Every structure is written in structure tokens, then in C-alpha cells.
Amino acid sequence: MLTIRDIAAKAGVSVSTASRALNNNPRISVATRKRIQALAAAEGYRPNYNAKNLTAGEANAVGVVFPTSDRNSTDNPFYIDLLRGINTELMKRQYVLSVAISKTAAELLENVKAMVAQGKIKRFVLLYVHQDDPIAAFLREKQLHFVTIGEPIDGNDDYFVDNDNLEAGIGGASFLLDQLAVKHPVFVESGHEWGYERQRRQGYERVAAQFNVEPLTCKLHDLEYVRSFIEHHPEIDGIMATDDFNAIEFYRLVRERYAVSHFPVVSYNHSLPTGLTDADLHSVNLFPEKMGSATVSLLFGDRQDKTATPRKQIRIPYEIK
Amino acid sequence: MLTIRDIAAKAGVSVSTASRALNNNPRISVATRKRIQALAAAEGYRPNYNAKNLTAGEANAVGVVFPTSDRNSTDNPFYIDLLRGINTELMKRQYVLSVAISKTAAELLENVKAMVAQGKIKRFVLLYVHQDDPIAAFLREKQLHFVTIGEPIDGNDDYFVDNDNLEAGIGGASFLLDQLAVKHPVFVESGHEWGYERQRRQGYERVAAQFNVEPLTCKLHDLEYVRSFIEHHPEIDGIMATDDFNAIEFYRLVRERYAVSHFPVVSYNHSLPTGLTDADLHSVNLFPEKMGSATVSLLFGDRQDKTATPRKQIRIPYEIK
DNA sequence: CTGTTAGCGCCTTCAC
DNA sequence: GTGAAGGCGCTAACAG
Numbered sequence: 209m210l211t212i213r214d215i216a217a218k219a220g221v222s223v224s225t226a227s228r229a230l231n232n233n234p235r236i237s238v239a240t241r242k243r244i245q246a247l248a249a250a251e252g253y254r255p256n257y258n259a260k261n262l263t264a265g266e267a268n269a270v271g272v273v274f275p276t277s278d279r280n281s282t283d284n285p286f287y288i289d290l291l292r293g294i295n296t297e298l299m300k301r302q303y304v305l306s307v308a309i310s311k312t313a314a315e316l317l318e319n320v321k322a323m324v325a326q327g328k329i330k331r332f333v334l335l336y337v338h339q340d341d342p343i344a345a346f347l348r349e350k351q352l353h354f355v356t357i358g359e360p361i362d363g364n365d366d367y368f369v370d371n372d373n374l375e376a377g378i379g380g381a382s383f384l385l386d387q388l389a390v391k392h393p394v395f396v397e398s399g400h401e402w403g404y405e406r407q408r409r410q411g412y413e414r415v416a417a418q419f420n421v422e423p424l425t426c427k428l429h430d431l432e433y434v435r436s437f438i439e440h441h442p443e444i445d446g447i448m449a450t451d452d453f454n455a456i457e458f459y460r461l462v463r464e465r466y467a468v469s470h471f472p473v474v475s476y477n478h479s480l481p482t483g484l485t486d487a488d489l490h491s492v493n494l495f496p497e498k499m500g501s502a503t504v505s506l507l508f509g510d511r512q513d514k515t516a517t518p519r520k521q522i523r524i525p526y527e528i529k
Numbered sequence: 530m531l532t533i534r535d536i537a538a539k540a541g542v543s544v545s546t547a548s549r550a551l552n553n554n555p556r557i558s559v560a561t562r563k564r565i566q567a568l569a570a571a572e573g574y575r576p577n578y579n580a581k582n583l584t585a586g587e588a589n590a591v592g593v594v595f596p597t598s599d600r601n602s603t604d605n606p607f608y609i610d611l612l613r614g615i616n617t618e619l620m621k622r623q624y625v626l627s628v629a630i631s632k633t634a635a636e637l638l639e640n641v642k643a644m645v646a647q648g649k650i651k652r653f654v655l656l657y658v659h660q661d662d663p664i665a666a667f668l669r670e671k672q673l674h675f676v677t678i679g680e681p682i683d684g685n686d687d688y689f690v691d692n693d694n695l696e697a698g699i700g701g702a703s704f705l706l707d708q709l710a711v712k713h714p715v716f717v718e719s720g721h722e723w724g725y726e727r728q729r730r731q732g733y734e735r736v737a738a739q740f741n742v743e744p745l746t747c748k749l750h751d752l753e754y755v756r757s758f759i760e761h762h763p764e765i766d767g768i769m770a771t772d773d774f775n776a777i778e779f780y781r782l783v784r785e786r787y788a789v790s791h792f793p794v795v796s797y798n799h800s801l802p803t804g805l806t807d808a809d810l811h812s813v814n815l816f817p818e819k820m821g822s823a824t825v826s827l828l829f830g831d832r833q834d835k836t837a838t839p840r841k842q843i844r845i846p847y848e849i850k
Numbered sequence: 851c852t853g854t855t856a857g858c859g860c861c862t863t864c865a866c
Numbered sequence: 867g868t869g870a871a872g873g874c875g876c877t878a879a880c881a882g
Contacts, residue, residue, distance in 0.1 A: 211875060223852045227877060236851060254646035258582040258656060259875035262858050267579060269627070274609070288595070288608070288630075295630050299640055304648060305628050306590070307608075309616050311818075319620055431807060460781045460806075485781075486752060497632075501709040532859060544870045548861060558867060583874050843860035 219244050220387050230255070257302075267328040267352050268302055270294070270507065273343060274309040275334040275336035276316060286428045287335060290357065290418065293500020294333060298414075299529065301508065317342055324350060331507050337361055337403060357499065362402055365520065367373045369503045371494050372523040372528065373404045379409020380448055380492055383528050385419045388472035390446030394457045397450045399427035405450045410475070411476045412448055428454055431461075439466050446472040452480045452491050474528070493527045530572045538571065551576070572683050578623075588649040589623055591615070591828065594664060595630040597637060597655035606800040607817050608656060608666050611678065614821020615654060622829065638663055645671060652828050658682055658689075658724060676827045678820065682724055686841065690824045692815050693844040694725045698732020700812055701769055701795045706740045709793035709809065711767030713742065718771045719777045720748035726771045729797070733769055749775055752782075759786050766791040773801045773812050780808050794850070814848045 214391050216226035221244065228236045229244035255404040272294065274287075305330065308319040320343055322331040330352050332345060338357040344366065347354045355367040369436045384390050395412045397405045404462045409425065424444070438444070438461055449455035449461075455475035462468060473487045477494060502522040537547035542565065549557045550565035557791075582588045593615065616626045627650065629640040641664050651673050655665060658679040666689065668675045676688040705711050716733045718726045725836040730746065737744040745765070747758050759765070759782055764827040770776035770784075776796035783789060794808045798815060 209875095212877095213875080224854080224877075225852055225873095227875095228852090231877085235851065240851085254643070256649065256875050257582070258579050258588060258649055258860090260877080261579040262577070262583050262875080262879045264858090264860075274612075281727060291595075291628065292630050292632060295628065295640070296632070296636070299631075300641070301638065302643070302647070304644065305630075307612065307616065308628050309613050309626075310620075311617070315617070315620070319616070322575070322623075323619070326576065326578045326623070328579055452761055456781075459565065460777075460784070463781070463785055464807075486785075524817045530859095534859080535862095544860080545862080545870075549868090551860085556867065561867085577859055580874090581861080581875055583859080583876090584861045586874075 209256075210251060212253075212255070215244065215248050215251065215253050216273070219247050232250045242442060254419060260313045261328060265328060266330050269306045269323075269329050269331075269334040270298055270328065270504075271329045272305055272307045273316070273320060273322060273332060273336075274307065274488035275335045275338075276311065276313050276496055286494075288478055289496035290500045290503075293497035294504055295500075296497075297501045301504075309387070313342070317346065317452060320346065324352065333357065333503055333507065335432045353507055355503050357503065358403060359521075367506050369499050369506060369522045369524065371404070371499075371526060373407035373412045376476070376492055376494070376526040377408035379411070379414055379526060380408065380476070381412040381415035384446050384448050384472060384474045385421070386438070388446060388474070388490075392441075392443040393424065393448055394441065394444045394458075395423065395425045395448050396454050397427055398424065398454055399429050402450075406427060410448055424460065432457075434458065434461050438462055442466065447474070447487075449475040451471065451477050451485050452489075454489075455489065455523050456480070456485055459485070489529055493529070495524050495527070499524050530577075531572060533574075533576070536565065536569050536572065536574050539585075540568050584650060587651050589742045590627045590644075590650050591619055591649065591825075592641060592644045592650045592653040593628045594637070594641060594653060594655045594657075595627055596659075597632065607798055607815075610817035611656070611821045611824075614818035615825055615839065616821075618822045618825035620827075628708050634663070636665065641667065645673065651675060654678065654828065666822065674828055674830075676824050678824065679724060680810055680842075688827050688841050690818070690820050690827060690845065692725070692842045692847060694728035695732045697797070697813055697815070697847040698729035699736055700732070700847060700849060701729065701797070702733040702736035704791060704811060705767050705769050705795045706736060706742070709767060709795070709811075711777050711793050713762075713764040714745065714767045715762065715765045715779075716744065716746045716769050718748055720750050720776055723771075728770050729771055747779065749778060755779065755782050756786070759783055763787065768795070768808075770794065772794040772796055773810075776810065776812075777801070777806055777808070780806070784818055811849055814850070816845050816848070820845050 212226050213223055216223045219226060226389055229241045230248060274482045298305055310319055312317040330415060332347055332354040337356050337360055339362050355369060357369055359368055359370045362364045384393055395409055413423045428434060445457055447455055449458060452475045455473050457494055459471060459473060469486050470488045473489045476492045478491045489502060502524060506522055533547050534544055538545045540547060547565055550562045571753060574622040578589055619626055629637055632642055653668055653675040655675060655677045658677050658681055660683050675689060678690055680689050680691045707716055716730055734744045748787045749755060768776055768779055770779060773796045776794050780792060782792060790807050791809045794810045797813045799812045823845060827843055
């Protein structure tokens with residue numbers, strides 16, 4: 209394995225000069241810096257990060273924490289795209305993505321603690337928002353950087369990346385009522401009262417008021433409930449749902465009762481394969497990969513220019529097509 | 530931060546004794562070993578893994594590689610549960626899960642190379658099976674351990690964990706034809722020709738032959754195709770699908786055409802919330818978490834007893850309820 | 851601008 | 867059974 213000594217030797221300089229050159233230390237003349245960097249690249253030198261981390265006292269890793277159970281959470285393609293966005297950005301910084309995931313909250317916390325104590329990881333991403341989360345509390349106490357995906361709900365002033373769900377709700381509802389000319393929309397949500405659902409619903413309600421329509425809402429509790437709901441609301445002529453799965457689930461039940469087709473639907477996340485539903489489905493793209501890259505830039509305290517105060521939150525815009 | 534020197538000092542022994550005691554080295558008397566371990570635990574000592582890794586020349590991390598794009602792949606809850614299974618097992622070994630994930634194949638390979646060269650990671654899990662995969666080739670060339678999720682298709686004798694998809698196909702079909710008494714089943718698959726789909730189909734065909742029924746198959750190409758298929762096959766009275774999403778998709782289209790309910794359905798992965806379909810849905814549980822833990826035991830060369838030859842593959846059984 | 855030296859925390863030869 | 871010393875690869879004082 210090629211070490212920095214080898215590079216130093218081949219370049220005819222001392223190890224420390226090589227080290228400084230490779231780290232772009234201004235104390236080394238630009239000429240030798242370039243020369244040594246070129247040499248290292250040519251020889252295929254790769255620094256040993258265990259050694260770097262040992263001296264730095266900090267690992268080149270970001271801990272990404274999954275919620276304990278996501279069976280009821282926002283859907284999964286979203287997570288995967290988010291991971292992709294995060295990791296692409298981390299690679300540029302020569303960082304690695306480590307995940308903490310477990311079935312039990314206790315084990316998960318232990319996982320994070322091990323990352324901190326044994327792994328010297330100092331930056332984390334929480335892929336969820338919980339009330340009084342012990343992991344967030346631990347990270348705060350240890351004064352470590354972390355960013356949550358989704359706006360905090362417990363009043364803590366944490367860094368976060370989110371969509372503007374209120375705006376997305378307004379946009380989606382406007383699209384449904386205006387472009388798709390729906391007169392009797394229904395808002396379909398999971399029944400878990402997630403923050404993003406509430407916010408999108410508020411957007412929906414606001415637009416409904418503008419259009420003078422009654423803001424009808426249905427939670428997907430169970431089959432009987434929804435069937436009965438649909439039975440009592442034959443007037444429904446369009447769906448706005450908090451995600452694609454809720455949308456097709458409800459639509460399926462509508463079709464079961466009434467002979468409709470090309471039914472106007474607006475939902476979120478862009479997570480279905482196309483062509484397999486006859487609904488006129490417009491899924492709002494929330495750009496999870498962009499959220500991932502924004503997360504990283506928040507995590508590392510990027511700023512537009514030096515004078516700008518660092519931001520604590522980033523909202524990613526949406527797109528309806 | 531508590532280092533091994535602190536422990537050594539408090540125990541009144543030298544650093545090397547402390548090190549050996551903590552690593553359960555038999556050269557240290559059992560008594561002092563216990564004593565020092567107890568002390569370390571009481572003081573909350575945690576070894577610095579960057580230092581350990583530096584001397585060991587190998588990181589306490591496993592690289593988990595995601596496919597470039599999984600939009601068309603097996604569904605995602607499966608991945609998440611798999612990750613959970615892998616990580617739970619890794620934690621026991623004081624290992625960390627690092628992920629490689631990217632949109633492009635080139636960047637993904639670069640990601641893995643960096644993990645190897647800079648991170649000293651020597652063990653990998655590939656969450657996919659590809660023909661002539663450059664990443665698998667790289668890992669083979671470097672003689673690193675890796676396990677694929679799914680049986681290799683290119684004739685390479687790699688380690689893998691999989692379900693017994695043929696058996697699961699036979700089991701699922703038997704359940705549908707026997708227990709659920711279906712006379713005119715249809716086999717629904719994605720059209721991507723994944724290995725597991727082919728194998729389950731073979732199981733289905735075998736059972737169909739036993740029951741003297743025509744092995745009907747439908748690929749979910751596009752809406753028109755499937756609708757026409759359903760139109761031409763009014764006799765269908767039960768569905769066997771390669772996963773839950775394919776199942777409900779097809780079922781929706783059946784219901785759209787015919788007034789059925791409590792339709793018998795067998796599919797795989799157990800990935801839907803219950804209560805929101807009126808199909809008589811029996812989803813085969815493939816125990817992704819178990820697959821994860823089996824993956825790790827393969828990766829670390831566990832054996833039942835010392836004399837047993839190491840296994841290169843593990844098949845996880847299924848369950849139908 | 852560059853070289854020498856010490857040390858990050860831990861493990862492991864080599865002595866006793 | 868235990869200790870002292872050196873080194874893993876790299877960075878950061880301290881010199882010059």
C-alpha cells in the first residue's frame with residue numbers, strides 16, 4: 209500500500225512537506241504543491257482515513273439515523289432517493305455515509321452512542337421528526353451537528369430540511385381545482401397525523417375557501433370506514449392525497465363503487481411506476497435528492513458568501529406536472 | 530476522553546496489559562482480565578476505533594452497496610428491513626454499516642473503491658444481482674469478502690443469501706390452488722424478468738401441472754395490455770403475483786371490469802398495510818431481517834461447528850399465512 | 851518555504 | 867503473566 213512516505217520519497221521532499229502539499233497548505237509553494245499533487249495522483253495514492261481520523265480526532269463519516277419503524281411513515285422510495293442525494297454530496301467531501309437503523313429505540317440510541325464514542329462521528333442526519341426524541345436530545349447534549357428531515361415539532365431550534373408543505377398543499381389544491389377543474393374534491397390522508405399531512409391539508413383548506421368549496425377530508429382508517437365515506441359522497445369528482453399510495457388506495461375504492469375513469473388526482477412523492485393507473489394522476493415531485501444535498505450543505509455550514517449568516521433551514525420547492 | 534492509558538492507570542497495570550485484558554488475550558490471567566474489563570465497563574471506557582483500525586489495517590465497517598436505480602427493482606420496504614437485519618448483527622460485532630449509493634454506475638464504483646483504499650473496508654454486501662457487475666469484479670480481484678442478496682446469475686461462485694424462490698413459488702401456488710381452491714389462477718409479474726420472478730413462476734407452473742390447470746401468466750407492461758388481458762380471461766378466479774404491489778395493481782384492474790370481492794390473492798413481501806384491500810390477500814413473508822442476519826454470518830464466515838465446511842449460501846425459508 | 855520531531859490511541863513484538 | 871518500546875499513517879508544533 210502506498211503511503212505518504214512513498215510519495216515524499218519519490219518527490220524528494222520530507223513527509224511533512226508532502227502532507228502539507230496534499231492538504232493544500234498555503235505555506236507550501238504553489239509549484240511544489242502542484243507537483244506533489246500531480247505525482248500522488250499519478251501514483252494512485254490514497255490517504256488512509258483511519259490515520260487521518262486518528263490525528264483529526266474526528267471521523268470522515270456522517271451518521272444517518274432511520275426511524276425505528278417506518279411501516280407507517282412516509283413512503284420508502286423517498287428515503288432511498290434522499291440517501292442518494294446525501295451520499296453524492298458526501299463523496300465530494302471525501303465523507304462516508306454510516307447508517308444507524310434498528311427495530312428498538314434503545315438499540316438505536318446505543319448505535320448512535322457507539323458512533324459518537326467509538327467512531328468519532330460528529331455529524332448526523334435524522335430521517336424523521338419525533339416529539340421528545342432521545343437521540344436528538346443526546347446529540348444536542350454532546351453539541352454535535354445534526355439536521356432533521358422535516359420541520360421540528362417540539363419547539364427545538366434544530367437545523368432542518370423540508371418541503372414547504374403548506375405551499376405544496378396550496379399548489380396541489382390550486383392545480384386540482386383550477387387546472388383540473390374539480391368541483392368536489394376530497395383530501396385523503398393516512399390518519400397518522402404526520403406534520404406534512406397537516407400542513408398540506410391546511411394549504412388545501414385555504415384554496416378550498418378561495419374556490420368556495422366545502423373542504424372534505426377522509427382519513428384512511430379502514431376499509432369499511434372509507435367505503436361508507438365514499439357511499440355518502442357520490443359528488444366527489446377529484447382527489448387530493450398526501451401520497452401516491454393513499455391516492456391509488458382511495459381511487460381504487462371510488463372505482464369499486466362508481467364507474468368513473470380518468471379521475472383527476474393530485475398526490476405527492478412521484479413514487480409510482482407510470483402507466484398502470486387510469487387516474488389522471490399528477491404527483492407532486494418533492495425532489496428528495498435535492499433535499500439530501502441541501503441536508504449535507506446545512507450539516508457542513510455552507511454559506512452563499514462569507515458574510516451571510518448561516519441558515520438553519522432549507523425548504524426545497526416542489527413541482528407539479 | 531477516556532483512553533486505554535487511563536484504564537491501565539486506574540487498574541494499576543501497564544497499557545499493554547490493559548490492552549490484552551480488554552481483548553481477552555489468554556496470556557493474561559482470567560482474574561485480572563475480569564477485573565480490568567469490569568473496571569473499563571464501570572468507567573464507561575470505549576475504545577477509539579480509528580486507532581484500532583489503524584493498527585489492524587482494517588476498518589470495523591461493512592460496505593452495503595445499493596443498485597444504481599431501484600425504481601424497477603424489488604420493492605423498498607424489503608431493503609429497509611434487510612438493512613435492519615444486517616445492522617443489528619453488525620452492532621453485536623462492533624461493526625458499522627456504511628452505504629454506497631449513487632445514481633451512476635461510475636460514481637458507485639468510485640464510492641466502493643474509496644471505501645476499500647481509503648477506508649480499509651474489506652467486507653461488502655451487494656443488494657442486487659447483475660450480469661457482469663463491475664463492482665463484483667473489482668471486489669473479486671481485490672480478494673475481498675462479499676455477499677450478494679439474490680443468487681448470482683453469471684456463473685460466479687460468489688457467496689449469497691436468497692430465498693428459495695422455487696420452493697416459495699411452489700408453496701404459494703399450492704396454497705392458492707389447494708387451500709383457497711382457485712381453479713383458474715393467473716401469475717402476475719413485473720415484466721422485468723427478475724431472477725426471483727422467473728423462479729417463482731417455475732414453481733407456479735409446476736404446481737399448475739399437478740392440478741391440471743393451464744398456467745396463465747400476465748406481465749404488467751401497460752394499462753391497455755393488462756385490461757385487454759383481463760377482458761379475454763373472464764375465467765380468472767385467483768391471483769398469484771410476484772409482489773404485493775403487482776398484486777393489488779392487477780386486482781384493481783380486475784375489479785374495474787368484474788364485480789368481484791374477497792378475491793383470492795397470493796403474493797410476496799408482506800409490504801402492505803393491512804385492512805385497505807378487500808382481496809383475500811395472503812402475502813408470503815420472506816423474512817428480510819433474517820436474510821440480513823444470515824448475510825452477516827456468511828460475511829464473517831460463521832460455522833455451526835469448527836469441522837463444518839463454510840457455507841457459501843444460505844436460503845431463508847418463507848411463511849404463508 | 852521546508853525539514854525534524856513528537857504524538858494521536860492502540861496493538862504487538864520482544865524482553866523479563 | 868506482565869511491562870517497555872516501537873510502530874501503524876498522518877498531522878502539527880517547533881525550528882531553521
